[in-house]
Amino acid sequence: MTDTPVTITLNGETVECRPGELLIAAAQRAGTYVPRFCYHERMKPVGMCRMCLVDVDMGRGPGLQPSCMVSVAEGMVVDTESDRVKQVQEGVLELLLANHPLDCPVCDKGGECPLQDQTMAYGPGESRFIEEKRHYEKPIAISDLVYLDRERCILCDRCTRFAKDVAGDPLIHFLDRGNETQVNTFPDHPFSSYFSGNTVQICPVGALTAEPYRFKARPWDLEENESTSTVDATGSRVALQSSRNQLVRVLGVDSDAVNWGWLSDKERFGYEATQSDHRLVEPLFRSETEFVPGRWNDAVSRIARDLDGKRVGVLGGARLPIEGQFAWSKLLDTLPNRAYRDAQLDDGLPAGVVLGLPRASIADACAKGGVVVIIGPDLKEELPTLFLRLRHAATEDGVSILELTPRATSLGTHAALSLHPLAGTVGQVAAAIAAGTSSQAVGGVEPAQIEAAAALLASGRPITIIGGRGNLAESGQYTADAIGSLMAAHPDATFLPALRRGNIHGALELGFTPGFAPGGVLDHDDVLDASAILEAAAAGELDTLVLLGSDPIVDHPDRALVERAFDRVGNVVAVDLFMTESCRRSDLVVPAAGFGEVDGSFLNLEGRLSPLQAKVTPPGQARPDWMIAVEIAMSAMTDLGFIDLDELRRSLSSSVQSFSAIDWSMLNSQDDGQRIDLDRPWTPEFADPLVAPPVDGYGLRLVVDRKLWDLGTMVQHAPSLAHLAGEASLGLSTSDFERLGVEEGGVVSIDVAGATHRLAVRRNRDLPRGAAQIPFRLTGFDPGVLLTADRLVTEIRVSAN
Amino acid sequence: MSRLTSANEIIANEIIARYPRPKSALIPLLHLAQEQDGYVAEDAMEHLAELVGVTPAEVLGTCSFYEMFKLHPVGTYVINVCGTMSCQLLGADELIHHAEERLGIRVGDTTSDGLFTLERAECQAACTEAPCLQVNYRHEYRVTPDDFDALVDTLAAGGGDVPPHGTLSRVRQHIPANRSVGAVPPEQVTGPPPWLPSAEEST
Numbered sequence A: 001m002t003d004t005p006v007t008i009t010l011n012g013e014t015v016e017c018r019p020g021e022l023l024i025a026a027a028q029r030a031g032t033y034v035p036r037f038c039y040h041e042r043m044k045p046v047g048m049c050r051m052c053l054v055d056v057d058m059g060r061g062p063g064l065q066p067s068c069m070v071s072v073a074e075g076m077v078v079d080t081e082s083d084r085v086k087q088v089q090e091g092v093l094e095l096l097l098a099n100h101p102l103d104c105p106v107c108d109k110g111g112e113c114p115l116q117d118q119t120m121a122y123g124p125g126e127s128r129f130i131e132e133k134r135h136y137e138k139p140i141a142i143s144d145l146v147y148l149d150r151e152r153c154i155l156c157d158r159c160t161r162f163a164k165d166v167a168g169d170p171l172i173h174f175l176d177r178g179n180e181t182q183v184n185t186f187p188d189h190p191f192s193s194y195f196s197g198n199t200v201q202i203c204p205v206g207a208l209t210a211e212p213y214r215f216k217a218r219p220w221d222l223e224e225n226e227s228t229s230t231v232d233a234t235g236s237r238v239a240l241q242s243s244r245n246q247l248v249r250v251l252g253v254d255s256d257a258v259n260w261g262w263l264s265d266k267e268r269f270g271y272e273a274t275q276s277d278h279r280l281v282e283p284l285f286r287s288e289t290e291f292v293p294g295r296w297n298d299a300v301s302r303i304a305r306d307l308d309g310k311r312v313g314v315l316g317g318a319r320l321p322i323e324g325q326f327a328w329s330k331l332l333d334t335l336p337n338r339a340y341r342d343a344q345l346d347d348g349l350p351a352g353v354v355l356g357l358p359r360a361s362i363a364d365a366c367a368k369g370g371v372v373v374i375i376g377p378d379l380k381e382e383l384p385t386l387f388l389r390l391r392h393a394a395t396e397d398g399v400s401i402l403e404l405t406p407r408a409t410s411l412g413t414h415a416a417l418s419l420h421p422l423a424g425t426v427g428q429v430a431a432a433i434a435a436g437t438s439s440q441a442v443g444g445v446e447p448a449q450i451e452a453a454a455a456l457l458a459s460g461r462p463i464t465i466i467g468g469r470g471n472l473a474e475s476g477q478y479t480a481d482a483i484g485s486l487m488a489a490h491p492d493a494t495f496l497p498a499l500r501r502g503n504i505h506g507a508l509e510l511g512f513t514p515g516f517a518p519g520g521v522l523d524h525d526d527v528l529d530a531s532a533i534l535e536a537a538a539a540g541e542l543d544t545l546v547l548l549g550s551d552p553i554v555d556h557p558d559r560a561l562v563e564r565a566f567d568r569v570g571n572v573v574a575v576d577l578f579m580t581e582s583c584r585r586s587d588l589v590v591p592a593a594g595f596g597e598v599d600g601s602f603l604n605l606e607g608r609l610s611p612l613q614a615k616v617t618p619p620g621q622a623r624p625d626w627m628i629a630v631e632i633a634m635s636a637m638t639d640l641g642f643i644d645l646d647e648l649r650r651s652l653s654s655s656v657q658s659f660s661a662i663d664w665s666m667l668n669s670q671d672d673g674q675r676i677d678l679d680r681p682w683t684p685e686f687a688d689p690l691v692a693p694p695v696d697g698y699g700l701r702l703v704v705d706r707k708l709w710d711l712g713t714m715v716q717h718a719p720s721l722a723h724l725a726g727e728a729s730l731g732l733s734t735s736d737f738e739r740l741g742v743e744e745g746g747v748v749s750i751d752v753a754g755a756t757h758r759l760a761v762r763r764n765r766d767l768p769r770g771a772a773q774i775p776f777r778l779t780g781f782d783p784g785v786l787l788t789a790d791r792l793v794t795e796i797r798v799s800a801n
Numbered sequence B: 001m002s003r004l005t006s007a008n009e010i011i012a013n014e015i016i017a018r019y020p021r022p023k024s025a026l027i028p029l030l031h032l033a034q035e036q037d038g039y040v041a042e043d044a045m046e047h048l049a050e051l052v053g054v055t056p057a058e059v060l061g062t063c064s065f066y067e068m069f070k071l072h073p074v075g076t077y078v079i080n081v082c083g084t085m086s087c088q089l090l091g092a093d094e095l096i097h098h099a100e101e102r103l104g105i106r107v108g109d110t111t112s113d114g115l116f117t118l119e120r121a122e123c124q125a126a127c128t129e130a131p132c133l134q135v136n137y138r139h140e141y142r143v144t145p146d147d148f149d150a151l152v153d154t155l156a157a158g159g160g161d162v163p164p165h166g167t168l169s170r171v172r173q174h175i176p177a178n179r180s181v182g183a184v185p186p187e188q189v190t191g192p193p194p195w196l197p198s199a200e201e202s203t
Ligand code: SF4
Pocket: A152, A153, A154, A155, A156, A157, A158, A159, A160, A183, A199, A202, A203, A204, A205, A207, A208
């Protein structure tokens, strides 16, 4: 296909179009909106609804054609407003409404319904149908989150196409035929897709509704602004909608750079946590065994005293907006002693890798014809919207995926090569791939696979490496080693970090990580990571532990270490939204304002800065994090140099180089945000690769990874999501499962370091032989009891009794 | 209500192997499931979904599209009386009415002994022989009420050569090795299939 523009005549005007462009899209770019129901700009057209019929003349006289199915062609003459077009629009609407119940007054979609709007604009006003309409049970739950009213459905195929083509979860389908056609699930197989909420957003009628929003508001009562999801590091663009100072709905915004309008259900429905009755609303002071509410000023001055001249460790920071992170980092830097800080709880990657490698954008990774190497987690579980973009790249745009993951991930079926090194060996496997060959199998990966991977990378196509922490039971250093080897062999490759926590990239950028000052400036004095901070606390070397939205008691992999630290440290101050497990063990808990309640900004995994906008007021005395920091500073008679957001942002841009070019005045008006300057005057140094301990023939290498629905604070405080967290079990590869001779779901013993635990076992076809998997933070079993902070790998023994 | 038996699973895998993509085998597999149980059971659809790597919803979507796949148990003999124009003009309505009286059920129902299901069907492409019906898709032409009674009597007495609903023979075909193209993905196909006579042979 050439790039020469195609010229058509549209309603008498000459219009230049992109070659191959669909007529409906070309017309829209030229300012002519053709009515449609089934066409959706992010999905393949199907021509289901016929609403987009227009007169197309290719030289043999005008004829009706569906503009969503016809590509523009040179010399095409198009009339979207001819009498005949108007007549068929009326006819199509009359037919679409033949079975439609017209229950708009009790329909959630009323007021924002394309069917209602287009019937008003193009419809016949009256129907000739007198026959009985179709009747179905109204509505049926097709999942825990989505309801379907089949009477309203116009069979446009948007939801079903989304489920199959975009999400890859074809759990809803057209059933039956002709007049009986309906959308439905298989009996007892609900539409439990992580992306189910998107179907509600794209349904052009009120057939699909989301449980959390049903009958909550009317579209004309809603107030809206645009923000960024803080649920994970993808930074999906969202519209926040509120009614009477309550968040009632979150919709995906079509940002071309980031989420294409899609959201995971966690991003879409997680806002419920903001409205939770369990939010902290006032400062709580520990007195003996219970908490007593206290005054805000007392809390602030107490924190100022707890920081001043004390040995301080800070855990967390990824929950905070950029402004909160900057204010806290300024505050901590004013202290006489160094305040050690880490936003990753030994579950991420060495910061130098993330901050120092040439950063890819999502668009770079997904660009046609590239190669993407994934060394890390199952992106569908941790960064689901990024998963959608990569899935599209692999299925539609010829991007080849090479997985070097602990198990086959949700992208595995679309991967060119899916390799699963045993825990502790991914560095060696990557080194072998970088070398191009290996004489023997490494970590369970065969020489032929290594050579195939090397050939794929050597094909001269652009390479993006996506790196994250796929296994909490092994040292993150292995992942770093693997990334280092591949970067060394392919210096033009770029890197996209797959760390999952909300604003983790803001936190790293603003120095909440050992070894770096804000702006990615090397700082070799600050060397304590989260585990080392906890060790210091456990050794009595810390006076104050500050928790900035972190919950190490359940989130740090080493359960025993955290216990020792909390037992020993004198004073724990927590700034949070909820009474987490760690807050319960704190001495002072201060309520912070959360998502949807503060203005600020967010840095996503590409280094893209986008806005957070307040839509509702925070509960009780909860305040924005930056304000808390400023107040603590004031109480200590320190001037941070700002007392409002504008001053703070000016200070940020002038003191942190990577933010120096940000145009803050444009922040709220750009769908795609602005990328900060990630050029560093240094390059990351990769230490000598860690060598894994030899594989013990009797043991299994443990993989601890994450699920989207877990016991995380936000999921658990969103009533619609809380019950979605599953039960923990031990996954084994088919061959290990069969060797053990147990039943699916049978209970086995797990021996590690002298202790025995019991857990149900399941066959997991995604796992390589010799590996065992337990998801982190599900109900029933906490794999944290198996992990230690100094682990290289975690070896377990499993027996059937 | 069952999954495929192990014998049928072997046949299923044989059928799957004939296609470049497993899910292409879905229709013949549905016939196999229907032959096993007389209808396509839910468990069988779940089993087929596993075998060809799609979701049960996709299997149901395909299955429910076709009138001849039954999602609920039907009688040993499914009687479809044609109710389209030619047959209607020559007495189909009366025939259907008679059938209902004779079998003691309404159209769409199954007799309590599980022998007969009565259906009204669209044109069976035998308009010159109207009114007509099919028993398990085998034609009966120019059927009078008396013919109908005789037919039902014969079938109820175990006579006639109509096999039970769902019985097939075609999916059991064996493809001789020299005519099998194997399961080559369409994008890898070069040249004509081996069983097409080449130009020289055919002249
Ligand atoms: S439920 Fe909505 S999106 Fe799905 S086919 Fe019906 S009208 Fe279209």
